[in-house]
Structure formats: C-alpha cells, structure tokens
Amino acid sequence: MxxxxxxxxxxxxxxxxxxxxxxxxxxxxxxxxxxxxxxxxxxxxxxxxxPKTGYQVRKTGDGTVILLGFPSTGKSTLLNALCGTESEVGAYAFTTLTVVPGTLQYKHARIQILDVPGIVAGAGSGKGRGKEVLACMRNADLCLFVADCLRPEERWVIEHEANNVGIRLNQVRxxxxxxxxxxxxxxxxxxxxxxxxxxxxxxxxxxxxxxxxxxxxxxxxxxxxxxxxxxxNNKKYMPAITVFNKMDLVDAKEQRKLKKEYGVDLFVSAKEGKNIKQLRELIFDHLDLMQIFLKEPGKEADMDVPLIMFRESSVETLCNKLHKDFVQKFKFARVWGASARFDGQKLMLGHVLADGDVVEVHLS
Ligand SMILES: Nc1nc2c(ncn2[C@@H]2O[C@H](COP(=O)(O)OP(=O)(O)O)[C@@H](O)[C@H]2O)c(=O)[nH]1
Ligand SMILES: [Mg+2]
Structure with missing residues (x-):
C-alpha cells in the first residue's frame, strides 16, 4: 500500500x-x-x-465549544470550573477517554462545552485519538485551545494539527x-x-x-x-481562543512574555478559579451570539428572557428553533429593531435578524 x-x-x-x-x-x-x-x-x-462512531456527540444548546489541548493541561478541571459539572479529573495523561459534555449557562445562553481526549503531535495522521478529536472539532462552533504555561510550545502543535486536517482557525474563506x-x-x-x-x-x-x-x-x-x-472547497473555518492554564505557576513578567510570543488571549487558573468569569465572557463573545425577544400579537414583548441565536440568523432559523411546525404554518413576521426599516415591519422567512430585535410570528 x-x-x-x-x-x-x-x-x-x-x-x-x-x-x-x-x-x-x-x-x-x-x-x-x-x-x-x-x-x-x-x-x-x-x-x-x-472507526466512525464513538465521538459523535449530539449538539445541544445555543453553541458548541470544544476544548483542545495536550493531556494534563487542565481541560477537565477547566470544564468543571466553567460549568460546575463533574468531569473525571486525574493527574495522569489520557485520563479522559470519552467526550465529556458540560453546559455553561451565561447571559441566558446555554453553551455546550466538550472535553475530549488529549491531542498529541501527529494527531492528524492518526496518532493517539487525535483523528477522532479533530473530527469532533469539525462539529463545533468555537475552539478553545488549552495550553499549560509551563509547556507553551504545544500551542503551535495543536494549531498545526488542526490545520492539517482542514480546519482553518481565525481565518475567513x-x-x-x-x-x-x-x-x-x-x-x-x-x-x-x-x-x-x-x-x-x-x-x-x-x-x-x-x-x-x-x-x-x-x-x-x-x-x-x-x-x-x-x-x-472542503475546509472548515472557525474561530479559536487561546487560553493558557496554570497561571498560578508563573509570575506576571513571564505571563507578559508568553502573551507576546504565543498570542495568548487569556491566562486562567482552572484549579484556583482565576479569570473564569472573563473566560465565560470571552466564549460568549466569540460564539457571535445575539439576543432576540419574542412578542405575541396584541401583547407586550417578553424582554426578560431572550432567545439566543447566532448572528446573521434568519426568521426561518428562529421559527425552526421555536417549533418544528412553525415554518410550515408561517404567514409572516413583524419585526421591531435594528434589522427592520420601521417598527413592526412585515417580513418573510428569509429576512436576516439583528441583535436585540423583537419578533412577532404570525401563523396560519
Ligand atoms: N497548578 C495548577 N494545576 C492545575 C490547574 N488546573 C489543573 N491542574 C492540574 O493539572 C493536572 C491535570 O488536570 P486535568 O484537568 O486532568 O487535565 P486534562 O488531562 O487536560 O483534562 C491535575 O493534577 C490538575 O490538578 C491550575 O490552574 N493550576
Ligand atoms: Mg481530562
């Protein structure tokens, strides 16, 4: 062969x-x-x-983030810190054997976070479980690189492997x-x-x-x-955030150096819970989400609980999210806000919504 x-x-x-x-x-x-x-x-x-199965995780919630990093960089600890779920944490390499999903609830969004087995150099060519990890990555909306402050060079290895399997991070087509x-x-x-x-x-x-x-x-x-x-024409373009964990092990001077050299977006300590709030905000921002408020005909809009959708979503996507029959029964929508030319404009399924819009769906 x-x-x-x-x-x-x-x-x-x-x-x-x-x-x-x-x-x-x-x-x-x-x-x-x-x-x-x-x-x-x-x-x-x-x-x-x-193998084809085993790494297919059903997408739930308003967006999916995948944690990617070498073994023992602190991914499981970070998942727990972000979501408060119990992912198996251990001091050995390869402790995480299957995908462990967690849910991060933030600003009314339910964000799915996936902890997968550690990636190793040569993953794209089938070493370790890298191939499955990278296949899983293709389904995510955002990639979160987790590196260890004491092993910074691994950050490039992960990016390189992702690139080799056709994933283009922080690039547009x-x-x-x-x-x-x-x-x-x-x-x-x-x-x-x-x-x-x-x-x-x-x-x-x-x-x-x-x-x-x-x-x-x-x-x-x-x-x-x-x-x-x-x-x-088969590449997947997706955003990525680079997080360096275990900031408790390096001083401020070293952090400044790392930030410059490795393009670090945020330093965190999963174990000590440092900068976790900032990380939640960063994730929400990079998923490019927007809030849409729903209104029933003849009533006030519900401005307390928004529906979370990706930016540039259409009325059709909104209907699909509300109920499986809505697109079929759809007559028109009235829209108030940035995407409408005037208040209560009558619009159809193809209309692209904007952050903060109020939408009233009329069905037959
Ligand atoms: N000093 C320090 N150790 C950490 C931190 N986060 C995780 N660890 C430790 O790093 C080891 C590996 O963590 P784990 O979450 O299992 O890593 P994973 O293999 O990437 O899932 C464990 O012994 C953790 O206690 C941190 O912020 N600071
Ligand atoms: Mg783990």
Whole structure:
C-alpha cells in the first residue's frame, strides 16, 4: 500500500529546505498542491477503514465549544470550573477517554462545552485519538485551545494539527470564485493586484487539481495555500481562543512574555478559579451570539428572557428553533429593531435578524 504520510513528509522536507523567493515561489506552490492532494487521499482512505462512531456527540444548546489541548493541561478541571459539572479529573495523561459534555449557562445562553481526549503531535495522521478529536472539532462552533504555561510550545502543535486536517482557525474563506467551463483553459480574473502569487502559478495549481478549464475570479490578494483551500472547497473555518492554564505557576513578567510570543488571549487558573468569569465572557463573545425577544400579537414583548441565536440568523432559523411546525404554518413576521426599516415591519422567512430585535410570528 502506498504510504501517503511518507510522501507528504518528503515533500514537506523539500519545501523546508527551499528558500522562499520570487524564483522558487512557483515550484513551492506546486509542491503544496501535491501535498494537499496526498492529504485528501490519506483522509479518504482512513475514513473508510477507521472507526466512525464513538465521538459523535449530539449538539445541544445555543453553541458548541470544544476544548483542545495536550493531556494534563487542565481541560477537565477547566470544564468543571466553567460549568460546575463533574468531569473525571486525574493527574495522569489520557485520563479522559470519552467526550465529556458540560453546559455553561451565561447571559441566558446555554453553551455546550466538550472535553475530549488529549491531542498529541501527529494527531492528524492518526496518532493517539487525535483523528477522532479533530473530527469532533469539525462539529463545533468555537475552539478553545488549552495550553499549560509551563509547556507553551504545544500551542503551535495543536494549531498545526488542526490545520492539517482542514480546519482553518481565525481565518475567513478567501474571496475566490471558481467556475468550471467546458473549454477555454484556465482564465484568471482579478479585481485587485496579486502580490503573493503569479497567474502562472494559479494556472499550474489549477491544472494539478485537473481544473483545466475554469474561470477563477479573485477579489483579494491570496496566497497559494488559500488558492488550494478554495479549489478543494472542503475546509472548515472557525474561530479559536487561546487560553493558557496554570497561571498560578508563573509570575506576571513571564505571563507578559508568553502573551507576546504565543498570542495568548487569556491566562486562567482552572484549579484556583482565576479569570473564569472573563473566560465565560470571552466564549460568549466569540460564539457571535445575539439576543432576540419574542412578542405575541396584541401583547407586550417578553424582554426578560431572550432567545439566543447566532448572528446573521434568519426568521426561518428562529421559527425552526421555536417549533418544528412553525415554518410550515408561517404567514409572516413583524419585526421591531435594528434589522427592520420601521417598527413592526412585515417580513418573510428569509429576512436576516439583528441583535436585540423583537419578533412577532404570525401563523396560519
Ligand atoms: N497548578 C495548577 N494545576 C492545575 C490547574 N488546573 C489543573 N491542574 C492540574 O493539572 C493536572 C491535570 O488536570 P486535568 O484537568 O486532568 O487535565 P486534562 O488531562 O487536560 O483534562 C491535575 O493534577 C490538575 O490538578 C491550575 O490552574 N493550576
Ligand atoms: Mg481530562
């Protein structure tokens, strides 16, 4: 059997020893395309042979956060501190063997937090339980990196592994539109100057993916990695927060140094309950949630208990959240607030709501 991992490693080594400059840019781009293709083949093979169940956790609540980190960084302790649930805590590596869900209730939102087995280097290639952890991650709305202040370098390893299995953290999908054609070759259309990639490389990378006839419309200055992501079109883009736990073990000076070097969003101590309140707020913020208030026809709106939804949600999403029959029976909605042009505007299912809106659903 072909060993894709070996081939990938060889190509990665080749990139490492090639100095990046205008002359080598094109060649490196093509090697990157080859690596991406090998990763796809490797993933396709292991999804056929690997276990499928065991890590599927049903999504509940208003958003799902996954805790990711090496063993013994304090994930189970942190879950307990955040949610007040009892996750099994132990001083050994690999104490958490299955997914332990907890619920964080904050500002009327019910946020599901998942504690999963520790990730190790090489997880993307099937080492440890990493593959399942990363598969579970694809279902989450927010990723929370948990690192230990005394082992800061692990922070990059986790990000790297996530990247290898097609998860793009804190990135947005680049503005590139690819339309297949029957003939005409690869045509590059751009609305801005491209500094990081040449047209020649774009065409060559497309060919590498058997895209021989296509219009490639580019609206931002992309890298070759971003182009490959757009061609493959199966990446998951999600936000991430980096938390360094065990802040009780390092002094303020060391924390400042770590913050600069490792892009730490927040230092916490799960064991001593330090900065847990700030972490709850950070999670709520990064899930990009909004509050919607409901009103029954002829009555005052209930401004005490909001419904929690993701930003940019539509009236249809709201109806689905309220009752399974609501979309079918839907006549129209009246909306007050930022998304309405005037108070009580009559709007349909496709309308996108805004934070703080008051909505009255009319059914037939
Ligand atoms: N000093 C210190 N130790 C902690 C902290 N949080 C967790 N620990 C300890 O780190 C060890 C591993 O914790 P655990 O939650 O099981 O880590 P997990 O493997 O990532 O789930 C345990 O001995 C905890 O008591 C903290 O904030 N400070
Ligand atoms: Mg644990």
């Amino acid at each position: 072909v060993n894709y991992q070996e081939q990938i490693a060889e190509l990665e080594a080749e990139i490492k020893k090639t100095q990046y400059n205008k002359a080598t840019q094109h060649h490196i781009g093509l090697v990157k395309a080859k690596i991406a293709k090998l990763r796809e083949k490797d993933a396709a093979r292991s999804s056929k042979s690997g 680049p503005d590139v539109q690819i339309t297949r054609r029957i003939r005409g070759g690869v045509k590059v259309l751009k609305t801005c100057k491209l500094n990081k990639i040449t047209e020649e490389t774009i065409v060559a990378v497309c060919r590498e993916f058997r895209l021989n006839n296509a219009d490639v419309l580019i609206r931002e200055d992309i890298t070759v990695d971003q182009l490959i992501d757009c061609i493959e």
